Amino acid sequence: MTSIAHPELEGLGTYEYGWADPDQAGASARRGLNEEVVRDISAKKAEPEWMRDLRLKALKLFDKKPMPAWGADLSGIDFDNIKYFVRSTEKQATSWEELPEDIKNTYDRLGIPEAEKQRLVAGVAAQYESEVVYHQIREDLEQQGVIFLDTDTALKEHPELFQEYFGTVIPAGDNKFAALNTAVWSGGSFIYVPKNVHVEIPLQAYFRINTENMGQFERTLIIVDEGAYVHYVEGCTAPIYKTDSLHSAVVEIIVKKNARCRYTTIQNWSNNVFNLVTKRAVAYEGATMEWIDGNIGSQVTMKYPAVYLMGEHAKGETLSIAFAGEGQHQDTGSKMVHCAPNTSSTIISKSVARGGGRASYRGLVQVQEGASHSKSTVKCDALLIDTVSRSDTYPYVDVREDDVEMGHEATVSKVSEDQLFYLMSRGLDEDEAMAMIVRGFVEPIARELPMEYALELNRLIELQMEGAVG
Amino acid sequence: MTKFEIRGLRADVLIGAEERQEILKGVDLTINSGETHAIMGPNGSGKSTLAYAIAGHPKYEITDGEVLLDGENVLEMGVDERARAGLFLAMQYPVEVPGVSMSNFLRSAVTAVRGEAPKLRAFSKELQEAMKGLSIDPSFAARGVNEGFSGGEKKRHEILQLELLKPKVAILDETDSGLDVDALKVVSEGINRARATGEIGVMLITHYTRILNYVKPDFVHVFAHGQVAESGGPELAEVLEAEGYERFVKAGA
Numbered sequence: 001m002t003s004i005a006h007p008e009l010e011g012l013g014t015y016e017y018g019w020a021d022p023d024q025a026g027a028s029a030r031r032g033l034n035e036e037v038v039r040d041i042s043a044k045k046a047e048p049e050w051m052r053d054l055r056l057k058a059l060k061l062f063d064k065k066p067m068p069a070w071g072a073d074l075s076g077i078d079f080d081n082i083k084y085f086v087r088s089t090e091k092q093a094t095s096w097e098e099l100p101e102d103i104k105n106t107y108d109r110l111g112i113p114e115a116e117k118q119r120l121v122a123g124v125a126a127q128y129e130s131e132v133v134y135h136q137i138r139e140d141l142e143q144q145g146v147i148f149l150d151t152d153t154a155l156k157e158h159p160e161l162f163q164e165y166f167g168t169v170i171p172a173g174d175n176k177f178a179a180l181n182t183a184v185w186s187g188g189s190f191i192y193v194p195k196n197v198h199v200e201i202p203l204q205a206y207f208r209i210n211t212e213n214m215g216q217f218e219r220t221l222i223i224v225d226e227g228a229y230v231h232y233v234e235g236c237t238a239p240i241y242k243t244d245s246l247h248s249a250v251v252e253i254i255v256k257k258n259a260r261c262r263y264t265t266i267q268n269w270s271n272n273v274f275n276l277v278t279k280r281a282v283a284y285e286g287a288t289m290e291w292i293d294g295n296i297g298s299q300v301t302m303k304y305p306a307v308y309l310m311g312e313h314a315k316g317e318t319l320s321i322a323f324a325g326e327g328q329h330q331d332t333g334s335k336m337v338h339c340a341p342n343t344s345s346t347i348i349s350k351s352v353a354r355g356g357g358r359a360s361y362r363g364l365v366q367v368q369e370g371a372s373h374s375k376s377t378v379k380c381d382a383l384l385i386d387t388v389s390r391s392d393t394y395p396y397v398d399v400r401e402d403d404v405e406m407g408h409e410a411t412v413s414k415v416s417e418d419q420l421f422y423l424m425s426r427g428l429d430e431d432e433a434m435a436m437i438v439r440g441f442v443e444p445i446a447r448e449l450p451m452e453y454a455l456e457l458n459r460l461i462e463l464q465m466e467g468a469v470g
Numbered sequence: 471m472t473k474f475e476i477r478g479l480r481a482d483v484l485i486g487a488e489e490r491q492e493i494l495k496g497v498d499l500t501i502n503s504g505e506t507h508a509i510m511g512p513n514g515s516g517k518s519t520l521a522y523a524i525a526g527h528p529k530y531e532i533t534d535g536e537v538l539l540d541g542e543n544v545l546e547m548g549v550d551e552r553a554r555a556g557l558f559l560a561m562q563y564p565v566e567v568p569g570v571s572m573s574n575f576l577r578s579a580v581t582a583v584r585g586e587a588p589k590l591r592a593f594s595k596e597l598q599e600a601m602k603g604l605s606i607d608p609s610f611a612a613r614g615v616n617e618g619f620s621g622g623e624k625k626r627h628e629i630l631q632l633e634l635l636k637p638k639v640a641i642l643d644e645t646d647s648g649l650d651v652d653a654l655k656v657v658s659e660g661i662n663r664a665r666a667t668g669e670i671g672v673m674l675i676t677h678y679t680r681i682l683n684y685v686k687p688d689f690v691h692v693f694a695h696g697q698v699a700e701s702g703g704p705e706l707a708e709v710l711e712a713e714g715y716e717r718f719v720k721a722g723a
Contacts, residue, residue, distance in 0.1 A: 416565070417528055417529070418565045419565050419567055421525075421526075421527050421528065421549060422561070422564060422565045422567070423567065423575075423579075424548070424549040424550040424553070425525050425526075425549055425550075425552075425553055425558075425559055425561075426553055426575075426578075426579035426582065426583070426631065426635070427550055427553040427554045427579055427582030427583040427635070428550055428578060428579065428582050429548075429550045429582075430548075430550070432578070432582070433550075436567070436570055436574075436575070436578065437567060437570070439569070439570065440567055440568055440569030440570035440614065440615075441568070441569055442569070443568075443569030443570070444569065
């Protein structure tokens with residue numbers, strides 16, 4: 001234990017979802033992006049004109065916008081080499097049996113049909129490449145008026161909701177990757193929960209990239225009407241390829257008066273995926289928005305789920321956890337914007353870095369003029385497993401009102417020799433001891449996850465810690 | 471029947487990259503199961519170093535000698551292997567492991583040491599009884615390991631582990647320090663329950679004779695300047711109580 005550097009640690013070796021399935025659709029898909037590609041996507045989806053025009057406008061914005069000059073190194077992204085649209089099946093399935101064999105096998109191996117069978121979820125969506133290939137929602141919810149559809153279908157069936165809400169929380173020109181998503185978006189989830197309806201068990205979506213150099217650009221829009229509640233859970237994986245893929249999603253959420261929305265993500269992309277996601281919610285009077293954001297995989301992640309607190313007594317909360325292993329940079333955090341009096345926000349961020357990985361917390365708390373009596377608490381804890389890994393904290397605070405309460409706390413700790421010694425002196429081997437310390441560190445967040453995700457997280461920690469210590 | 475032998479043990483404390491200092495200067499001691507040996511000595515004599523060096527703390531490096539548990543050289547084992555071989559160290563300052571519940575920790579430790587996971591219900595019952603014996607509130611099982619525990623609570627928790635892990639050799643490092651009379655009694659009863667099996671050898675490290683009123687030693691050793699300076703029966707403790715350690719401090723100076 002005198003050497004706390006653990007060079008033999010290899011995150012890639014432990015990635016379990018790295019297999020690739022046969023890839024006919026992906027092989028024939030074209031690379032690169034221009035107006036023709038965007039028109040083609042829109043035509044294939046037989047979209048209304050306004051959506052096509054919005055896409056084209058967004059493409060122009062994408063071309064104009066500079067790459068972010070801050071955050072992680074994005075120089076590895078080659079926009080000309082990416083496949084922007086891959087259609088893997090002609091028809092969406094409503095039972096797992098209907099899916100093409102290879103896709104069905106993928107979801108079997110990921111355990112998704114099993115979860116549905118056991119009624120752990122109220123609805124399931126599975127997106128494979130660019131489009132949602134499977135969709136199901138429990139009948140009782142449908143009868144209560146809950147809409148849970150893939151975004152493409154929802155656009156056809158509920159154009160009025162799209163005209164009203166699409167692109168209102170995150171406009172096309174918000175940032176370069178939001179523009180890109182708006183230009184080429186495909187798939188994603190659409191949820192509408194009517195007034196006072198509580199969806200007690202989570203709706204779940206599963207995202208899978210199979211094609212090499214694929215770009216996945218799902219678009220999610222969630223509207224929680226007054227007094228309603230929904231919990232949406234998404235998981236993400238991809239095969240391991242030599243060259244990179246891009247995942248650039250946009251998630252817009254509207255939480256109306258006294259409603260509550262919880263959005264849980266466990267992102268476990270393989271280590272060749274650039275994961276650049278814009279997630280933002282608006283919370284109206286008395287509403288609560290909770291982001292639970294787990295970033296375990298990917299090469300680079302830049303993601304800062306945001307809540308705009310628009311009405312009095314609105315609440316925003318982000319619990320985030322990031323693991324950065326060898327070759328990984330997790331640049332994650334949260335953004336809370338207080339626009340009304342008596343609003344409150346909490347950000348709790350935990351990160352674990354090992355094997356030379358880098359975990360950065362980047363967050364903004366903004367209190368606008370007039371948002372008096374607002375409260376905000378930010379707490380960031382970083383745990384370093386060895387001496388070659390890195391942790392940074394970039395907390396930005398912008399307060400334009402006098403009467404507010406702000407708290408900020410940040411800690412960086414190392415796994416101590418004494419903790420390891422203590423656990424090992426009770427018979428636990430070094431890997432077990434390390435995993436136990438890390439599990440304890442993330443426990444405050446793990447306990448907020450649905451049971452099967454908490455177990456999955458624990459299992460991932462154990463895998464990541466195997467051979468983590470020398 | 472277990473035989474625990476410390477032979478000619480020398481050890482350095484590692485202070486920095488270049489700096490080290492010899493603390494143990496040839497320790498010889500044999501403990502058989504069923505025996506309790508009190509190791510007494512002035513502050514800074516190397517008592518705790520002896521405990522941690524035997525357990526394998528990375529801050530200490532053994533430079534000579536051997537430690538045998540039934541003939542097996544403990545020093546060639548990793549820290550965790552020593553524990554699984556039957557060695558236990560009750561620490562003076564056990565560390566906090568935040569977020570890990572006591573019950574999870576104890577069950578993991580018991581699983582590791584016994585070589586198989588105990589049946590959940592049987593273990594739960596065993597744990598509850600052991601906690602009751604040490605007057606530990608049942609709510610402790612859900613708390614983080616040593617998290618926010620008082621000194622006395624930490625000590626009780628160490629003895630709880632002693633009772634659950636049932637080692638062949640237990641080294642108790644100043645388990646009596648910082649305990650009031652009531653807590654000392656409770657902790658001593660725990661140690662005596664573990665001793666009652668007759669299958670454990672105990673090395674009881676202490677500065678004061680107070681705990682020896684509750685945990686009766688078979689042998690008393692005076693530790694000074696990194697060595698056993700004098701050995702005797704329980705009567706030696708009485709001499710120390712009357713005369714202090716002065717004689718031994720001077721002798722080696």
